[in-house]
Amino acid sequence: MASAKISLPIMEEKPPMRNRCRRQRRPILVIALLAASFYALYMVFYNHAVSAYATMFVPETSQPGSSTTTSNISVLTESELVPLEAHIMSKCPDARDCLRDLVLPAMMRINDKVNFTLSYIGTPTENDGVECKHGPTECMGNIIELCAHHLYPDPKIYLGFTMCLTKDYKVIPQRELVEDCALEHAIDFEKLNDCAARDDGAVGMAMLRESVQRSADVRST
Numbered sequence: 439m440a441s442a443k444i445s446l447p448i449m450e451e452k453p454p455m456r457n458r459c460r461r462q463r464r465p466i467l468v469i470a471l472l473a474a475s476f477y478a479l480y481m482v483f484y485n486h487a488v489s490a491y492a493t494m495f496v497p498e499t500s501q502p503g504s505s506t507t508t509s510n511i512s513v514l515t516e517s518e519l520v521p522l523e524a525h526i527m528s529k530c531p532d533a534r535d536c537l538r539d540l541v542l543p544a545m546m547r548i549n550d551k552v553n554f555t556l557s558y559i560g561t562p563t564e565n566d567g568v569e570c571k572h573g574p575t576e577c578m579g580n581i582i583e584l585c586a587h588h589l590y591p592d593p594k595i596y597l598g599f600t601m602c603l604t605k606d607y608k609v610i611p612q613r614e615l616v617e618d619c620a621l622e623h624a625i626d627f628e629k630l631n632d633c634a635a636r637d638d639g640a641v642g643m644a645m646l647r648e649s650v651q652r653s654a655d656v657r658s659t
Contacts, residue, residue: 528579579610585633
């Protein structure tokens, strides 16, 4: 009987403890609900703001009701292009890496915004010639690439042709390589050959001297 009397007060004290716990949890639950509500409102506002911000960068042609497309295009075409130059040697492995890793990715993004020039590195000689670091075959490779630029001024054509040659820079200027790259980039091989050989090579050498001098001037400034 004594044990039964002892157990009753213990059973009676437990319900108030649970009630106190429930009362303590109610403010936490209310705060959590308020925080969730504020977060939901924040996300709605944030998504709306991001959408509005993103539309600022959508081209006019894709926005409904646009009437300023023509004027915007005219501003872009009439604006002055930014000068961009690369100075290379046709048989240099560093030139291959530069064209592949730097020049080509940049041109794919900003081709319509720059005036691109590809110049060559060498040393002018006293007999109106040029000394190339990797020998006479490199001078001929430089001339072939300059002729491609002269005949096809579009960077997408002559730069692609130059990239094609540079992939196999060790065998420049072998005829088979030049023919294959010319065919791949829609360049007339006969015109290319005539340019390089005109006046016993004097025309091509003059272009190379001018290009080498340009590179020298840039390095000295």
